[in-house]
Amino acid sequence: MANLILNRRRLLGLSAASSASLLLAGCNQFDFLTDRNDPVRNFLERANDLTYAAQRALVGDQVLAREYAETEIRQGQRANGSTDPRQNIAEYRDLVSGNFDAYRLRITGLVETEKSYSLTELRNMPSRSQITRHDCVEGWSCIAKWTGVPLGRLLDEAKVKPTAKFVMFHCYDVYGGGLSAPEPYYESWDLIDAFHPQAIAAFGLNGQSLPVENGAPLRLRNERALGYKQPKYVHTIEVVDRIDGFGRGMGGYWEDHGYDWYGGI
Numbered sequence: 001m002a003n004l005i006l007n008r009r010r011l012l013g014l015s016a017a018s019s020a021s022l023l024l025a026g027c028n029q030f031d032f033l034t035d036r037n038d039p040v041r042n043f044l045e046r047a048n049d050l051t052y053a054a055q056r057a058l059v060g061d062q063v064l065a066r067e068y069a070e071t072e073i074r075q076g077q078r079a080n081g082s083t084d085p086r087q088n089i090a091e092y093r094d095l096v097s098g099n100f101d102a103y104r105l106r107i108t109g110l111v112e113t114e115k116s117y118s119l120t121e122l123r124n125m126p127s128r129s130q131i132t133r134h135d136c137v138e139g140w141s142c143i144a145k146w147t148g149v150p151l152g153r154l155l156d157e158a159k160v161k162p163t164a165k166f167v168m169f170h171c172y173d174v175y176g177g178g179l180s181a182p183e184p185y186y187e188s189w190d191l192i193d194a195f196h197p198q199a200i201a202a203f204g205l206n207g208q209s210l211p212v213e214n215g216a217p218l219r220l221r222n223e224r225a226l227g228y229k230q231p232k233y234v235h236t237i238e239v240v241d242r243i244d245g246f247g248r249g250m251g252g253y254w255e256d257h258g259y260d261w262y263g264g265i
């Protein structure tokens with residue numbers, strides 16, 4: 001099971017093929033595809049949900065992403081997306097010039113006790129290091145060593161309420177501005193991914209403090225998901241029961257712009 005590598009495209013292909021043959025077996029005409037309310041059409045439109053359910057069923061909750069050896073780190077972590085929020089976010093600029101002394105990671109929302117941690121407090125908690133491969137949808141990968149506090153531990157300290165289903169990450173950086181309203185980068189995971197053993201709030205990269213270009217002072221790692229599911233510059237982790245009340249409602253900045261929410265590798 002640990003060696004199971006799921007190829008997403010293949011999985012989707014298989015499920016599309018099997019639903020197609022099911023339909024052929026049952027009906028001779030395809031009129032139902034033009035009917036908005038037809039359950040089969042709704043099913044076909046829900047490829048995201050299908051991927052999510054199938055991956056959850058096949059991969060299991062706690063299967064680890066592959067970890068690599070130090071010798072497999074061949075280059076620094078490439079910087080992508082926002083790489084310097086100092087340029088347009090005054091609050092972030094001040095944090096960097098104050099060496100992140102004023103930084104606090106807040107845990108809010110559906111928790112018994114809201115929490116706030118300084119970087120020093122986070123660094124003094126039990127941490128985990130993992131050498132993993134980051135895959136960006138744009139088609140590049142980097143192997144890097146990430147160090148941070150298990151997210152599950154932070155959530156346990158705050159005590160997640162029974163109605164909680166997701167964690168929402170809020171970041172300092174924004175996209176747009178100019179003519180359109182600025183859209184803050186945000187991202188969300190379900191609680192299964194949040195409590196996964198490799199889910200960490202990372203403050204270290206390749207043995208150094210996380211640099212600004214890779215999300216200083218803190219970014220999240222979800223090693224079973226694509227690059228855009230790894231939010232940088234995180235200031236708040238909000239525990240929620242639904243994700244459609246944020247941004248444009250799809251669960252993350254890139255999801256709002258067309259990417260799949262689950263984003264599994």
Ligand SMILES: Nc1nc2c(c(=O)[nH]1)N[C@H]1C(S)=C(S)[C@@H](COP(=O)(O)O)O[C@H]1N2
Nearest residue numbers: 078079080081082136171185214227230232
């Ligand atoms: N806050 C924030 N997080 C982000 C992004 C971003 O632009 N802003 N880009 C995402 C994308 S698409 C990728 S591939 C990775 C890039 O992380 P890196 O700069 O450490 O390589 O961060 C992700 N998280």
Ligand SMILES: [Mo]
Nearest residue numbers: 136137227228
């Ligand atoms: Mo990416």
